[in-house]
Amino acid sequence: MQVRRRVYLDHHATTPVDRRVLEAMLPYFTEKFGNAASRHHAYGWEAADAVEQARAQVARLLNAQPSEIVFTSGATEANNLALKGALEFYAERGNHIVTVATEHKSVLDVCRYLERTGKAEVTYLRVDRYGSIDPDDVRRALTPRTVLVSVMHANNEIGTIHELAEIARIVKGAGVLFHTDATQSVGKIAVDVEALGIDLLSLSAHKIYGPKGAGALYVRSKKQRVRLVPQIHGGGHERGLRSGTLNVPGIVGLGEACKIASEERESEALRLQALRDRLYEGLIRELDDVVLHGHPTRRLPGNLNVSFLDVEGESLLMALTDVAVSSGAACTSATLETSHVLRAIGVDEDTAQSSIRFGLGRFNTEEEVDYAIDRVVAEVKRLRALSPAYAARSRTKSRGS
Numbered sequence: 001m002q003v004r005r006r007v008y009l010d011h012h013a014t015t016p017v018d019r020r021v022l023e024a025m026l027p028y029f030t031e032k033f034g035n036a037a038s039r040h041h042a043y044g045w046e047a048a049d050a051v052e053q054a055r056a057q058v059a060r061l062l063n064a065q066p067s068e069i070v071f072t073s074g075a076t077e078a079n080n081l082a083l084k085g086a087l088e089f090y091a092e093r094g095n096h097i098v099t100v101a102t103e104h105k106s107v108l109d110v111c112r113y114l115e116r117t118g119k120a121e122v123t124y125l126r127v128d129r130y131g132s133i134d135p136d137d138v139r140r141a142l143t144p145r146t147v148l149v150s151v152m153h154a155n156n157e158i159g160t161i162h163e164l165a166e167i168a169r170i171v172k173g174a175g176v177l178f179h180t181d182a183t184q185s186v187g188k189i190a191v192d193v194e195a196l197g198i199d200l201l202s203l204s205a206h207k208i209y210g211p212k213g214a215g216a217l218y219v220r221s222k223k224q225r226v227r228l229v230p231q232i233h234g235g236g237h238e239r240g241l242r243s244g245t246l247n248v249p250g251i252v253g254l255g256e257a258c259k260i261a262s263e264e265r266e267s268e269a270l271r272l273q274a275l276r277d278r279l280y281e282g283l284i285r286e287l288d289d290v291v292l293h294g295h296p297t298r299r300l301p302g303n304l305n306v307s308f309l310d311v312e313g314e315s316l317l318m319a320l321t322d323v324a325v326s327s328g329a330a331c332t333s334a335t336l337e338t339s340h341v342l343r344a345i346g347v348d349e350d351t352a353q354s355s356i357r358f359g360l361g362r363f364n365t366e367e368e369v370d371y372a373i374d375r376v377v378a379e380v381k382r383l384r385a386l387s388p389a390y391a392a393r394s395r396t397k398s399r400g401s
């Protein structure tokens with residue numbers, strides 16, 4: 001029986017666990033199963049040591065101190081803790097938050113909740129057609145009641161990287177806290193909390209070849225200490241900031257993933273960028289009417305987001321059963337809702353519906369990319385051959401030339 005081949009190009013959604021990460025985790029499920037909070041026996045000490053080693057590994061990747069790392073269940077929880085925790089702690093300063101229209105839902109939905117419950121007022125900054133914000137817009141949005149500015153480092157759909165250092169200078173200059181959701185950038189591009197001037201930073205293990213259900217929030221204590229009100233109570237783990245028995249295998253996996261990223265990030269980024277360029281060039285060599293979304297250069301090395309005009313993204317996804325990618329039309333509660341990111345950069349409805357996000361990762365090969373090009377080109381041509389809109393566009397073009 002012939003095994004059907006499958007190519008995974010959806011690394012913004014999640015990544016496979018690196019074998020080296022799995023190897024590091026395995027003992028902590030079985031022989032080293034202790035509770036890191038058990039102070040009175042070797043099982044507990046062993047687990048606690050492993051957690052502290054992981055904390056140092058995460059800190060090293062970010063150029064932070066180990067004591068500045070709080071383990072969470074992932075970036076969604078880290079974002080919740082950063083936004084709600086800071087707003088509550090600094091309530092006497094005000095209740096205003098500034099964020100960006102293209103943030104991940106784990107920031108936007110927290111902001112909407114805080115607005116709905118009357119706990120915060122939120123300014124959503126607009127982006128340009130590449131998904132970038134104008135730092136002057138940040139300056140203009142600040143008020144004497146602004147507590148926190150939250151700007152993601154790199155966008156999970158279109159890959160655009162924000163100029164964090166410049167934004168942080170403005171924010172910190174006004175005495176306001178600066179949070180970044182760096183879930184997509186950590187381990188992919190340089191993330192240095194000192195150089196970037198970040199106070200709070202969220203990250204997730206499963207985007208960097210670690211396990212699902214583990215993540216961290218960096219909370220600045222150097223220079224100017226940031227305080228938060230915990231959002232999960234009970235037991236006082238993580239210096240009281242995040243109670244709950246620590247997920248030791250997950251944390252060990254996150255630490256190992258960060259260690260590998262510290263060592264391999266730069267060479268991996270070059271390789272992924274070359275693969276991404278190969279993919280894009282392969283597609284535009286064979287197909288016309290391919291529209292690139294996001295910034296042409298300031299983008300994540302493994303990200304490519306394009307629309308194949310006159311091809312419905314969902315139909316293309318269905319046809320590409322052997323190539324795993326995402327569409328810009330997110331399927332939420334059984335409705336095909338257009339991506340809020342594509343809407344924010346001014347992409348029209350039809351073009352947004354025809355968008356596909358490719359996310360390349362550590363284990364992709366040139367051969368896989370070539371296979372994906374062949375498959376996408378074949379399916380786009382087949383679907384376009386059935387599309388009256390494409391036929392009309394082609395006629396108009398040939399009349400014009």
Ligand SMILES: Cc1ncc(COP(=O)(O)O)c(C=O)c1O
Pocket residue numbers: 012013073074075076077104106152154155156181183184203204205206215
């Ligand atoms: C930018 C961004 N922030 C936050 C998250 C949520 O991360 P987690 O799955 O760890 O909760 C994701 C995951 O898709 C993401 O891409």
